[in-house]
Amino acid sequence: MVEILVIRKDIKDDNELYLYFNDKLVYKRWLNYGYSKVFDKMAYGKDTFVSIIEDENGKI
Numbered sequence: 001m002v003e004i005l006v007i008r009k010d011i012k013d014d015n016e017l018y019l020y021f022n023d024k025l026v027y028k029r030w031l032n033y034g035y036s037k038v039f040d041k042m043a044y045g046k047d048t049f050v051s052i053i054e055d056e057n058g059k060i
Contacts, residue, residue: 005007007018019027021040029036 006020006022007011010018010020012018015030016027017027017031018025019029024040026040027036027038049056
């Protein structure tokens with residue numbers, strides 16, 4: 001059985017970045033304040049990046 005992993009990001013109110021993993025909120029960042037909150041620590045494993053960043057093309 002193949003499990004499909006879906007990562008989605010939304011930017012709301014030009015200030016809040018939401019990151020979803022399989023439709024579950026795992027990360028939120030307030031862009032104008034520069035702070036963030038991790039909601040699901042289990043989504044991050046030993047192979048997960050230390051920091052989630054966005055490149056110049058808007059990809060996470």
